[in-house]
Amino acid sequence: MKLFERTDLRLTKRVAWIDIAKAIGIILVVINHAYPLKDTFYKTTYWWHMPLFFLIGGFFLKSLHQKDERFSVFLKTKVWPLLRDYLIAGSLVILANFIIEGQSFSYLLNYFLKLLYGGDILTGYTSVFWFVSVYILALMAVTIIITYIPWRWLQFGLVTGLFILGTAYKSAESTLGRPLPWNADVALMAIFYMWIGQFSFKYLKRVLKQRLFLGVTLSLATFFIALQGLGAIDQTIYMKSHNITNGWFAMIVPLVCCFAALALAYWLQFTGVHATLELIGQHTMAIMFAHKALFFLLKKGDFQTWAVLSAAGIILPLMAVIFGQWVKAYYADRQYQKLIFNY
Template sequence: MEVNEQITHQQTPVGSVRPSKKRIAWVDIAKAIGILAVVAGHAYPHKDALYEVIYWWHMPLFYFIGGFFIKPLGHSWTATRKFLKRKIWPLYRDYLIAGSAIIFINYFTEHRSLDYSINYFGRLLYGGTVLNGYTSAFWFVTVYIIAHMAVVALITYIQPQWLQWLTVIGLFALGTGYDNAKQLFGFPLPGNADVALMAMFYMYAGYRLFPLLKRVISSRILFGASVLGAFGFAWAQYADKIDQVLYMKSHNVTNGIFAATVPILFVLVVIGIANRLAKTNFAYQLQWLGKQSMIIMFSHKAIFYILEKLSITNWGILAMFGVLIPIIGVLLYHSTRSMVKSIVETPV
């Protein structure tokens, strides 16, 4: 998820020679907007139209962006092993490290028993909807990993593009065609694997639309039309003309067609805004914030719970600290690391 390469990804299989890497500013800025929306949505206490509209697009945005730099694998075990080692394992490793750290913090802040914490770690390994409290946002990672592997397999082993689209659309229809896995099977699937059916569609759409995005979002007419369309749906939700929800983690989806189209409309608006912000004086700061989206994703819910124990309950303050505290932590980490490195490298 941290990879951001300006390359023609659809023509470069894993394991082949690749062009030099270059981060694309508007991609990181879009992630910054997305993570701010995630934190605000989790802090906001009212399930009103604003809350519902935020949930329409903030998680689909990350899956859509995740599709930008996906590439088909070479048809060899070596290519598959490199993909798992370079793309999948680092994300899952960070998931386990961050989750273990938060469970450790939870052990002390909530005065948990050892049995509870061991069980909590078991839930971390299982992933998905069984994660709540301090780690409730971690479901995103397991769904991302499953969707990423599935889409890579799809574009590697199914060659006709029309059949790829048919597959992800069919899986999306299947994934939105029932209430939730627990009701259907009697238990939640590991890693929210059923939610990955939805994430696959958003990720594949990002993969296919990426080459066209720059032209689309740079067009004032197309961007204006996207803004008007998104505003129209938001107004309709506020005015009770429609009543649509898209809560991916809990698998609460009112309408599959709406969930497949309107979130992408909002994603195009966010990317268009990000493209324009990339030309402002705030571009560097916003791009840097976007690069920290994963640490904010991992930590903000734990920060909320700790602040609430200190009687800080205002949602705006919670959202602000949910972003600021991880940022301060990252800055302190890099500052300490640089200081230690300079001391070690200083000749005696």
């Protein structure tokens, strides 16, 4: 009984529509990594499913002055957990690859060095790990900006300028000869999306309740997707590889699509699928870390269908996390009972 009580207590502190929006994002990430075609669906979901995570990442960011918190505390409580998970999950995936593929120790060492360098040089099992390093850089940058620049208009000007700079060239590799550590150039885009999330959150909480907002944002997003499907435009936004067709399009259209996804998520919380989507949204990082490695293992077993791969890439990490939480809660209860008994 204690397990369910703790779970309920934890869930009451979350915002349902945010978890649902994260679920929508991670489901599309997994599908796109399994999907075999580079069609309109593929290209247009890439416009916004990663910007959505950066946008949501800004929702609860506060000025360090407002929180009366030192930057060192921020690093310890906000940055270090992300970095720790990045290193642990990355190491586990690399070790799994080493064992399953029978790789050499030089390969193992080289891949660990790649994990430390991060960014665009990560491929295969670890290709999705670029997101965490970029997220960390954006998190730190936006926190510094909202802490030490008191004027909103100047903050907006700065993050917009960084975005324009970050999309003004083909890629760091083509410009500088090699990718930047942790995809630092891609972080210039993420900073903009995350700041927009931080700024807009208090307004979103009001407008998401209005059906007009849902209708307008979905209509605009559908309009741009239809233009892409009809061939009137041909826009790509692949953040990791820095493949951006048009910087202004990448600034505006992903936000329209993200707001449409958030509005849809708000109304989905009143439907029968809300509990499943909330559960998925609470464990997006585990799914992000694990799904590509699972794809590789499943393909070895001759599971090639993208729908099967997508379902497994979501369900199996989710089951592993839930089982881990159950085991942790079970042993916590056992320890509690021992203390009571001894007392």
